[in-house]
Amino acid sequence: MRRFVCDCGSPVYFENDFCINCRSALGYDPLRADLITLADWGGGVFRDLQGNAFRYCSNGEDFGVCNWLRPADSPSQFCKACQFNRTIPDQTRAENKERWLVLERGKKRLFYTLAQLNLPLLSGWADPQRGLLLDFIEDARTSDKYPETFVSTGYLGGVITINAVEADDVARATVQDELGESYRTVLGHLRHESGHYYWSLMNPEPMLLAEFRQVFGDERKNYQAALDAHYQNGPALRWRERFISAYASSHPSEDWAECWGHYLHIYDALDTACSHRLLDRSPESMSMSERLRAWSKVSLMLNELNRSVGRGDAYPFVINEVVAEKLELIDLAMDRLRTLH
Ligand SMILES: [Zn+2]
Ligand SMILES: [Zn+2]
Ligand SMILES: [Zn+2]
Incomplete structure (x- = not known):
């Protein structure tokens, strides 16, 4: 991950949505692969120094789980990365906001590197034959409203499924211990599953x-x-x-x-x-x-x-x-x- 600098000169980071030094809003522009310092123009519109107009992804506006930007006139309410989501954890339950945030952060890091490597990346909505979608699924481990006791993380037919419980440190460490693994992270899952996707694409x-x-x-x-x-x-x-x-x-x-x-x-x-x-x-x-x-x-x-x-x-x-x-x-x-x- 590269280093980012706010227009005020302070170092800022990939996941930031504001600068703690100058209090400016920040957002990640996937087109420029840069964290942009923004001025609030009201009505949800933000502008950079050059006058380009952006809005935050609606997953940022509505749920605070995304700091990526979309052009203000974009036909999609979602940023380039959130357009790949098919299923998100049930946001009527408070604990799922943190889980979703962890999953989104992993996904954004994955997408950042895939873009750096100039690998093809289209969503399954845009290209149902060859595109990629993500399901952040729950099972009975996180809510008794789900009948399945164990939905596994995996890849099938253009869809990466990550069980939302993987975003819980304690639950993830428990599985890691049971399986005797030396490493288990959300980002590791996402990177692994993207390998299955690219194999199917190749x-x-x-x-x-x-x-x-x-x-x-x-x-x-x-x-x-x-x-x-x-x-x-x-x-x-x-x-x-x-x-x-x-x-x-x-x-x-x-x-x-x-x-x-x-x-x-x-x-x-x-x-x-x-x-x-x-x-x-x-x-x-x-x-x-x-x-x-x-x-x-x-x-x-x-x-x-x-x-x-x-x-x-x-x-x-x-x-x-x-x-x-x-x-x-x-x-x-x-x-x-x-x-x-
Ligand atoms: Zn700043
Ligand atoms: Zn987004
Ligand atoms: Zn696998």
């Missing part, structure tokens, strides 16, 4: 598919049986030698999505490190192997900094040569995806 040519199967394995392997076996018997033996996470060893499609998620983590974290001058080059200007070399230093530093303040590792993963090869292939696949615009 329709790889035979050469890339052959290479995929060589590196990740055959994705036609029975998915449900593989997942059942993973949850019953645990991960593959010595999975650390070949996989980024235990879950990645469950099925080639999950390995792909896990690695895709890590690609985005690494890219965004390197971008952040560069914008804070911890690195002298941006990930955009690096080859994949250069990024991985930089990341091995930055992630070590990140973990050590975290330990210095009494926290666990921020990035509890090892990228060995086998995983590096998978990330290289994802880098190649992104080149192909960029031609699909």
